[in-house]
Amino acid sequence: MNACAASGRMAAVVLAMGGLGLGLFLLGGRRATPLPVVRCPIHGIAYDAELEVCPDCAKMDAVGGKGGAR
Numbered sequence: 001m002n003a004c005a006a007s008g009r010m011a012a013v014v015l016a017m018g019g020l021g022l023g024l025f026l027l028g029g030r031r032a033t034p035l036p037v038v039r040c041p042i043h044g045i046a047y048d049a050e051l052e053v054c055p056d057c058a059k060m061d062a063v064g065g066k067g068g069a070r
């Protein structure tokens with residue numbers, strides 16, 4: 001007679017465990033996906049992959065690294 005109630009409680013525990021696992025999985029998945037980073041071969045610094053050049057390269061370019069454009 002009590003077997004039915006016991007199994008119902010077990011199902012509830014399993015559901016709770018599943019929800020906890022899913023939450024941990026989502027948290028872990030979010031933490032496991034790092035930002036896309038590229039390393040500049042010239043300066044050796046890591047920068048956001050969305051940028052076309054590293055901050056130092058952009059600085060050099062702004063200063064006038066191209067030359068001849070006087």
Ligand SMILES: [Zn+2]
Nearest residue numbers: 040043054057
């Ligand atoms: Zn650079």
